[in-house]
Amino acid sequence: MRQRVLLAGIWEQENSDFERQMDELRGLADACEMEVVDVMVQKLPRMQPASYFGSGRLLEIKERLAESEAEAVVLLHECTPSQLRNLERSLNCRIIDRTQLILQIFERRARTKEARIQVEMAMCQYELPRLMHASDHWSRQAGGRNKGKGEQQLALDKRALQRRITSLKRELAGIQEKKETQRRFRQQSPLKKIALVGYTNAGKSTVLNHLLMLSEQAKEKQVLEQDLLFATLDTNVRLIQVKGHTPFLLSDTVGFLEHLPKPLLAAFDATLKEVQKADLLLHIIDISDPQFAIKREVTIQTLQRIGCAQLPCMEVYNKVDLCSDLQEEKRNDALYISAHSEEGMRQLLTALDAWQWEDSVALSWRFAYDQQRELSSLYTYADIETRTEKENGIYLQGKLPSKRRSQFRGYECEEI
Missing domain, CATH: 3.30.70 (Alpha-Beta Plaits)
Known part of the structure; x- marks a missing residue:
């Protein structure tokens, strides 16, 4: 049964992109199999440091929760531990901020052992400061020099969480050492390494699967593709060998996201390594998305942040079959395809041939x-x-x- 949730956010004065961000939040909730029953918004110069919302809007949200029988409130922003604690006390329900929502999606989608460890480590790092603040009220139970029972339990819980993070890091290092050996082996291969990059749900996995189909590869080689944000979490590398075209290795990577929270950076480590080792980036852009230009820019900025802006990049506008009339004039330096209908896929392979043999x-x-x-x-x-x-x-x-x-x-x- 899908969890019933209420979406809520602060529309800050200088945020001209609020509506798109709320739409994306709804998409994230859907990807986490939640049922959105209502949406509450408050316009403020900035979010309240103690309770996120103003006191009057908190009362309205409490009433709306009772009317809609929602089980939780999903917030647009990442909140501080004290904001989350105060909201839970005021609303008497579970509060899920944006970072926690994305972590839940990652936890559901992780398939490989490496991905599961990375997600658990990200969740532990997210929980650590919240664990410290959650027990603040216990620390006041005893005065003087002696620590109260709450402080003692907090120290024990904190150490246990830190030990778990250390253990996960050690286990992850062992897996990544084997992965690095595989990457070094691929680097020795004469085949070019190409990585699919782009905003989440741009259609990267669909492009990979279609190229695998043209390669006449077994269906077991195909990866999961769904019309959901973060449908792909695990990084996959496949050999693309289409008759009449030059073969290459293609990596499907985790989709990028605007304002990627810090705890999630570790979960992107495998994608980061594959992108950095690539000879060419295929930037997949969903041209059917009215906000594709913004998401294109987010991907470019993310590539700059991770030190990959200097890599050769080919822009590929996907999902042209969903556009009855392209509003944008086609660019000569880009490709336009539909990974579902095969439109432009052969041109993509021809362009990759030309790139591989240009020097x-x-x-x-x-x-x-x-x-x-x-x-x-x-x-x-x-x-x-x-x-x-x-x-x-x-x-x-x-x-x-x-x-x-x-x-x-x-x-x-x-x-x-």
């Missing part, structure tokens, strides 16, 4: 018949267009990345 040179080679090992090595790096077998050897024509030319210079010959 290459057209050459001819001759290999003796006893040089099969060297010939096999050339096939690893080159795009072979013709092969002719003659009495004095095997002649080939094709393209080779410029940085690999010196490795096979001794086999170059005049055109066949």
Whole structure:
């Protein structure tokens, strides 16, 4: 049964993007399988430091909770421990701030052991300051030099939580060491590494699955795709090998989000590493979203924050099938696709081919018949267009990345 919740937020004076943020909050609640029964908003210069809302609006929310039979209030912002405590006392119900809501989604979606550990660690880091403030009232039970029972219990709880965080970090380090070995192995591969990036729910997983289908890969290789925020939490790497096109490794990563809370940064660690190691970023943008320009900018700013702004990036506008008439003029430096209807997917592969071979040179080679090992090595790096077998050897024509030319210079010959 879906939990019934009331959405609530402070519309601060300088916030011109409030309505979009509330719509996104509703999307997050839906992703957490909550039923939104009402929405309450208060316009203020800034949120109240003690109780988030003003006293009058708190009374209105309490009445609305009783009328709608909502079980919890979901807040637009991340709140301080004291704000959460005061709200729970005033409203006599569970209070969930934006950070806690996203953590709950992550907890539901984590599939791999690494993702589950990262989410638990983020939840522990979120709970630590709230644990300290939750027991404030117990600390006043005894005076003088002796600590009260509440302070003693608080210290025990705090140490237990810190020990759990330390244990999780140690366990995560072991998993990440193995992952790093896998990344180093992929770095040695001649295949280009491409990472899908973009705002959450832009369609990155759908793009990956469609390319896997064109690759005739087994269905087991496909990843979860849903029309929900944060449908994908685990980072997945797949080989894309479509007939007639140059193969590459493609990473599906966790979607970005505006104002990403600090406790969640650890949960993005795997995505961060995959993005940093990529040769090319495919920035997937949901052009059917009226706010796509804002979300595009959020992704660009996030890439700058994580030190990936210098990586080559190709913008791909997805979901054109949901747009009866594109309001924006098409850009020549971007691609327009529909991962569901296949529109533009072949053009995407052609564009990726062109990118992979843009720094290459057209050459001819001759290999003796006893040089099969060297010939096999050339096939690893080159795009072979013709092969002719003659009495004095095997002649080939094709393209080779410029940085690999010196490795096979001794086999170059005049055109066949």
